[in-house]
Amino acid sequence: MAFLEIKNIETFYGLIYALRGVSLSLEEGTITAILGNNGAGKSTILKTVMGLIEDQPDKGTIEFMGKRIDRKDPEQLVRLGISYVPEGREIFDELTVRENLLMGAYCRHDRAGIKQDFTRIYGYFSVLEEREGQLAGTLSGGEQQMLAIGRALMNGPKLLFLDEPSLGLSPILVKEIFAIIKKINEEGITILLVEQNARMALKIAHVGLILENGRFVMKGKAADLMEDEDVKEFYLGVKQTESAKGYQRWKRQKRWR
């Protein structure tokens, strides 16, 4: 039995057909990366599972640890042990760093455990401890991303969704954050990672999938995908042969960075 089993889901935004039959099964303890172009539907997969799109998925089923969870409210899913770091962080700007983290533990009542997790998260991201009393809206982009991840961890999740944690961050910060994502996984949390930064994502993932126009077009071990010619060309920005139209290469690299 897979840890999270998505079977053939279809999602609509009104009349827009965003997911056209997506299936995915996550093994417990792994990192799975979903790669794809802007607008491919990566975020929509996470939002559909999280129950954030009303009355969706239109078709298909989702099971978490053997239980049906499709069309459940996010409030319920959090309580089952699923945490979600949305695209664009969505932290509480006008709350302090500490209050943000406290809200991550909203569903928990074990004081000792919460305290322990504060220490754990401050261990991952020491800057958060330094900024404990500061309003979250005044943090830098990288710090906000760390806070968003920290807040999701405060729920004590079994499964963690990450939507483009590298978005808008400097390469050094991306490296730092990805190293921590790997560490979080090694401590036992299953991770589903959505990324446009395919190179970084495949480096830490076990399994990778490629999404185009609301469908998976490729799936494989991360290491294999890294060696695949198409993936190299279209997602990693490695040009195999010199093209007559040199500008295309430039454009492509810029898009996939």
Place this chain on the structure above:
Amino acid sequence: MFLQLLVSGISIGSIYALVALAMVIIYKTSEVPNFAQGEMAMISTFIAFMFLDTYGQSFIVSFTGALGFAVALGAFLEFVFLRRAKDPNVLSLILITLGFEMMLYGLASWKWGADQKSFPFPVSDFDIVNLGQAVASHLNIATLFVALFLMFILFLFFKYTKVGIAMKATQQNMIAARINGIRANRILSITWGMSSFIGAVAGMMLAPIATLDPNLMMDPLLKGFAAAVLGGMTTLVGSAIGGYLLGIIETLFGGYVSLQFKSIVAFLIIVLVLCFKPSGLFAKHYVRRV
């Protein structure tokens, strides 16, 4: 005379401040100015009156009962009507609150009639304390203390309790609140209940100096709303200060310039503020993320 006017201004300002707080608390979560706020308070005050007068209950029982009723009424209105609106825009929400307003007003007129009743109160408006140049009635003082006490409780609630922080979180970003497991709907009900409670306190503090009839809260509602706008509509502290400013300025104007035009001065101030600082005097400039 100045000091005496100041005392009255602060006293009525307390009422305006409470109404403003009640409105802002709802505005921040439901994003609608609740025009039924006044009638919700008025009905709750009538409930207290009913306990006292019809059933001969003690002040404690009556006031507790009325405040409990206020909380239930607020939560009920939110749950039964507001939540049903699908993808509502601000206009339709305003319309819903205007609907409540008319409903509650009609209900009060039907149940208690339009004749004015005097509202018994444990603190007298005639016993006075000498403040040197001015005198303050016991009721004046009680009003100020009750208002400040409530504000202090609110401050503690929003700063130190989990539910209070979750309420702020929901106000700032509803989606983010939900993905952290905060039941946004429950927070909305709590918000309405709390706001209704604060409004009811204002109504019950006002009733002994005004007279109790279905129009009790008409004027205070508009003033409270004005105070909230003055304060920027989104900050609790700002709206409270707005309430006191309005009460004081209005009373001074009534004393020194013209009693007839006293009410208008409030709106003159609002217009001026909106011309020169449209976001209100105390609004913090942050963009709400949806």
